[in-house]
Amino acid sequence: MKRLSRYRRHKAAAPLLLVIALLAIGTTFSVASATVKQSPTTFARSAAIDEGKQLFLKGCSSCHGLNAEGGAIAPSLIGVGAASVDFQVGTGRMPMADMSTQAMRKAPVYNAEQTSALAAYVASLAPGPAIPEDSVLNYERDGNTAEGGELFRNNCAMCHNFAGQGGALTQGKYAPTLMGVEPKHIYEALITGPQSMPVFSDKTITPAEKLSIIKWIKAAEKEPNLGGASLGRVGPVTEGLLGWILGLGLLIGVAVWLATKAR
Template identity: 75%
Template sequence: MNFISRYRRSKFFGPALLAAALFILGTTYSVASATTFKAVTPASDKTTLVAEGKELFARGCSSCHGLNAEGGSIAPSLLGVGAASVDFQVGTGRMPMADMSVQASRKTPVYDEAQTAALAAYVASLAPGPASIKSADLAWERSGDTAQGGELFRTNCAMCHNFAGQGGALSQGKYAPSVMGAEPGQIYEAMITGPQSMPVFSDKIITPAEKLSIIKWIKSAEAEPSLGGASLGRTGPVTEGLLSWTLGIGGLIGVAVWLASKAR
């Protein structure tokens, strides 16, 4: 232990010890927490899935949507909305709502994947509706056409979601959210179910192939670096005007004051 006694009075000893301790603690924790992996219950049996969903529904959703999803004074009926709608609303965290404001906003999901699937199966079992879409099942990367998707997006979506998918305001505090960061499956589900203020874009209006193109364009816009410097939020001229009135003229007035100051 000569090594320690030789260096323990060094001024680097304390910080080094702290770093070592943190490293050991961190490693131990990450190893330990990695082992708390929860196995998803294999949902092979459809009836048990529906039963499980019914149970979850009764506990978490029925107070607003009714015991049999028939709807109530504050929430719509869920008969016929399909698994896609449930998967979208619950999977993006919109349902259950955090508060009774004008619109449910995206947040960390309350239910995990298996529970969401159970809820979806239960609601789908009540009346037929569109099935949920898995991102992995969509071949948007291979079969979509970015340019055509952009054209479709500008024709059908940009009026609410903005030219770059950044979202926009609707009346009475409702809004079209940003589509950046949304999963392909969720985008697809949103188009076929029309959540909240959004209209339904059926396969007759926008064909499945075109939907994939839209997803491909959204993903390309998401990945596109800001080509002209800082993007200023991709919201159009408002932020540009703000910058010219603050940094722009502010900086130039600063220079003018400096130039006109008397040498002391």
């Protein structure tokens, strides 16, 4: 120590100390910053959760509670999972415009980034169904249309109609049309069971079968109207209406014309 303290007042001591200090700070900083680079998602996720929480507090907490614990008019969101949020917010059902019967599909209020932030926040509260990855959703490759049709008629047609056009439920509730719904949202609806819909767990309908159903729905969407105007694909009600109005209407018109000409 004596030797060190002998050079304490040396001319070079101050600059040397400065260099050492700078080196130490630089090394510490580079080590610290390197750790952040090693797991960037944790950082982003916590940022997304924070952003989601802010969005939640502004847009959702008045009904769902400050900690998503639910309230008198809205359910708890703890454990509903990211898939549920992605479905409800991504299809514009949440935030809800009209609380009378059920959430309607409308233009989404939040953009994709905000939706995933909200989903991240809700998912952080408790584990729940996750948003399916794009790689999982390759229904074109992994689905079977005919099998999907059979599954659809067994599990979905009783509410959503034979062609996925939707149908009425009790007390003003309804099963919406499935035409034009994104595959991701169909999948999420199956695993989360929004509103009156039951949950179709992977035990009831396997992921592969879910993809088959999606493939069938997409085929029905693209299905050309082979017999002429589809009349809404809702069955005999519109057919009878057209038969009376256009069919018999035209014939009565002709009959009146024939009877008039004879005079």
